[in-house]
Amino acid sequence: MSVSIIIPILNEENIIERLINNLKVLKGDFEVIFSDGGSTDKTLSIIKETSNYKIVHSERGRAKQLNRGALESKYNILLFLHADSIIETNVIIKIEKFIEKGSKSGCLKIKFDSKKILMGICGFFSNLRVKFRNIAFGDQGIFIEKDLFISIGMFDDIALMEDYKLSIKLKKLYPIKYIDSYIISSSRRFEKNGIIKTIICMQKLQHMFRKGYDIGKIADIYNNMK
Numbered sequence: 001m002s003v004s005i006i007i008p009i010l011n012e013e014n015i016i017e018r019l020i021n022n023l024k025v026l027k028g029d030f031e032v033i034f035s036d037g038g039s040t041d042k043t044l045s046i047i048k049e050t051s052n053y054k055i056v057h058s059e060r061g062r063a064k065q066l067n068r069g070a071l072e073s074k075y076n077i078l079l080f081l082h083a084d085s086i087i088e089t090n091v092i093i094k095i096e097k098f099i100e101k102g103s104k105s106g107c108l109k110i111k112f113d114s115k116k117i118l119m120g121i122c123g124f125f126s127n128l129r130v131k132f133r134n135i136a137f138g139d140q141g142i143f144i145e146k147d148l149f150i151s152i153g154m155f156d157d158i159a160l161m162e163d164y165k166l167s168i169k170l171k172k173l174y175p176i177k178y179i180d181s182y183i184i185s186s187s188r189r190f191e192k193n194g195i196i197k198t199i200i201c202m203q204k205l206q207h208m209f210r211k212g213y214d215i216g217k218i219a220d221i222y223n224n225m226k
Contacts, residue, residue: 001096002029003143004073005081008058008065009034012083013042019083020051028092030079035069037061062138063155063162070149079143080163084186086113087141091181095143104148104174108141114187118195127178134175138163139185148174159219161209193225201225 005023009016023032032053036044037060047055058068070078077099081087091108098106110126112119130136142163152169155162170176190198205218 001077001099002031002075003077003079003092003095004070004075004146005030005032005079006066006069006073007032007034007081007083008037008062008069009039009043009083010037010060010065011039011041011043013039013046015084016043016046017050019081019086020047020053022086023053024051025089026087026092027090028096030092031074033069033072035065035072037065061157061159063157066162067154067157070146070154073146076146077143078146078149079141080138081141081183082139082185084188085139085141086184088181088183091141091183094179094181098179099145103177105142105144105170105176107136107143107176107178108181108183109178110140111182111184112187112190113184114191116187116191116195118199119187119190122190122195122199130176130178134171134177135164135167136176136178137167139183140178141183142166142176144170158215160215160222161205161218164206164209189225198225 034047034053034055035058036055037058044055047053056068056072058065066080077095079095107130110123112123136142156165167176205222208218
């Protein structure tokens with residue numbers, strides 16, 4: 001049993017080498033696929049110069065890029081990562097053991113790369129959301145069996161919250177649970193736009209999504225947060 005790590009990228013030259021260095025020390029059997037949405041900076045050259053990881057090209061859009069990477073994968077466990085995340089060295093082994101016990105999907109426990117108390121609280125409640133509601137977002141390192149992923153229609157090609165929609169789909173079949181391994185995710189959006197303001201805005205957008213508001217409108221609000 002092996003894992004395909006799928007990473008959507010778009011102009012990540014400032015952070016991509018840190019992720020590559022992290023991937024190089026992982027234990028276990030895995031492949032890495034970077035799904036590029038049209039980078040115009042040095043991202044692709046950095047990947048080629050510092051690793052032998054696979055690069056595939058996709059239309060821009062996180063769902064499109066994730067689905068493209070998944071279809072190009074050779075293993076039956078998919079781990080979706082953001083380019084600004086860092087994972088523990090034994091996470092592949094833990095995911096494999098989790099799947100071997102009969103689970104079909106899951107995620108990691110999240111911590112943010114910030115020492116601010118509010119970000120610690122945000123991570124705590126993100127993990128509680130997984131525990132009690134089985135809802136995970138992309139910065140929590142969602143993983144799933146490839147056959148199941150394809151059978152439920154992969155990520156919906158929507159402008160935002162494709163990860164939320166996937167969690168909702170899985171709740172009826174194999175609810176997402178976290179494993180005992182941490183992912184360190186970036187707090188840059190929270191700190192750029194104001195932590196409390198961003199948390200409130202995200203809760204509002206999730207509520208709008210559940211109520212069936214137009215996803216384009218939700219994405220506009222998200223992208224224009226200041």
